[in-house]
């Protein structure tokens with residue numbers, strides 16, 4: 001592909017590369033930025049001066065010298081602004097106020113009594129207003145809001161279909177943008193969770209990642225070559241609806257035998273089971289006491305997770321699988337059966353150098369990832385002067 005661009009575009013690209021390098025390598029010297037980006041020192045100095053003027057980069061204390069004068073180190077100014085990251089779950093709404101480095105400044109959470117859109121929107125707006133009021137003063141203030149939702153989202157931020165909420169064609173982005181007058185990004189929750197793990201969690205520096213969000217359903221964030229894979233229209237990753245039992249139970253999607261009917265919180269309502277609780281948090285308490293039926297059920301979920309994960313490993317050959325979402329709380333009971341089934345069933349070459357882990361961000365991965373989308377949107381729009 002042939003790329004052409006005018007002077008302003010080239011400068012914008014270079015500035016963005018420099019900012020990205022300082023953000024991820026901070027603290028870092030100008031010489032190191034020049035070496036890592038391949039841009040000459042004069043270009044780096046000019047653009048760093050602009051970034052300092054825009055308060056996105058700060059200079060501080062001398063770093064280690066390799067002989068001669070000690071260089072001043074460049075830092076990404078995480079406190080230049082803040083973002084709000086929101087995770088909408090079927091029974092819960094959670095939000096964080098983060099700085100531009102993903103550091104959590106404030107956190108809010110509420111139980112959802114219903115799913116109708118006016119009610120959920122009202123709850124969401126109250127939560128956003130409370131976090132805005134709690135934000136510390138900063139040069140840019142609130143620069144964006146990111147929301148992770150359990151459903152399919154198009155490129156315009158319209159929630160096309162969220163079966164577990166009963167939503168269809170909800171233009172969440174426009175509504176929040178006009179209410180709060182900042183850019184809003186809407187992502188599928190598994191995609192947001194994958195971004196959270198990739199940038200702040202268990203998957204830093206990983207190129208080929210499958211993030212499996214297992215909670216009230218199952219969805220996957222697929223990272224190929226360091227980039228989120230969204231498919232032709234943005235709907236990739238609906239792995240909860242891959243068939244694992246050919247003649248299995250009917251699913252709300254219209255198919256049958258879908259993975260999430262056997263390996264998610266949906267199983268808690270199965271007739272014939274007499275579980276002492278209907279949430280993962282509740283079941284974890286019983287598992288800790290050695291409650292037999294609970295242990296047996298979590299073992300079954302772990303094995304079924306392993307079957308679906310095997311299909312995904314054989315299809316995508318990832319380096320790392322991260323299990324996130326509400327079920328990651330039950331890692332002590334899911335980890336062994338999951339890994340056992342994967343070891344028994346995965347193709348031999350696919351097993352090499354493959355790691356399976358549970359989310360290190362706990363229940364916060366999706367919120368932090370949604371907030372990160374808002375940060376990237378903001379940094380992508382940094383202006384250049386000519």
Ligand SMILES: [Zn+2]
Pocket residue numbers: 240241251252253254255256258
């Ligand atoms: Zn289905």
